[in-house]
Amino acid sequence: MRIGELAEATGASPRALRHYEQAGLIACERAANGYRLYDPAVVVRVRNIRRLVEAGLTLDDVRVFLPCLDRDVTASPPTGRTLQVALRRLAVMEERIAAQVAVRDRLAAALAEATGGPGRIRPVA
Numbered sequence: 001m002r003i004g005e006l007a008e009a010t011g012a013s014p015r016a017l018r019h020y021e022q023a024g025l026i027a028c029e030r031a032a033n034g035y036r037l038y039d040p041a042v043v044v045r046v047r048n049i050r051r052l053v054e055a056g057l058t059l060d061d062v063r064v065f066l067p068c069l070d071r072d073v074t075a076s077p078p079t080g081r082t083l084q085v086a087l088r089r090l091a092v093m094e095e096r097i098a099a100q101v102a103v104r105d106r107l108a109a110a111l112a113e114a115t116g117g118p119g120r121i122r123p124v125a
Contacts, residue, residue, distance in 0.1 A: 003028075003036045010046040017046065023059045025049055025066070041070065048073040056093055061085045 003014045012020075020026045021036075026045055028036040048069045052062045062069075064085045068076040078086075 001038050001040055001042075003038070006038045006042060006046065009043045010050065012046055012050055020046065020049055020059070023063070025059065025062060025069070044071065045069045057085070057089055061089055 001009070003017055006012070006017055007014050010017075017026065021028060026038070026042050026049075028038045028042075031037050048065070049059075049062055051073060052065060053059070064081055065073060
């Protein structure tokens, strides 16, 4: 299957697919005309990559999941290594959220002060 067909089957853009290939997560053959040709089995792998990325993992994180990307990744039992990667990524997200909440609170306080009090400005939760 060509890159456009793989993109349509998985919901990934051709650019994302080339990025996954560059990261070593998927592979393709080249036709005589230079077009990328993917094995239809790559559809499952790409869908799993997308699930993991949508869950907040980076492509480097996803590499740890390579042994289970060709089947239902959500049905595979977690390993110590995959749990460690997921927990580390969660900690990073929580740190970023806390930093953003602090910035939001400082901005809300500055706006409240500038407008005459907290009753006029209500921060969105």
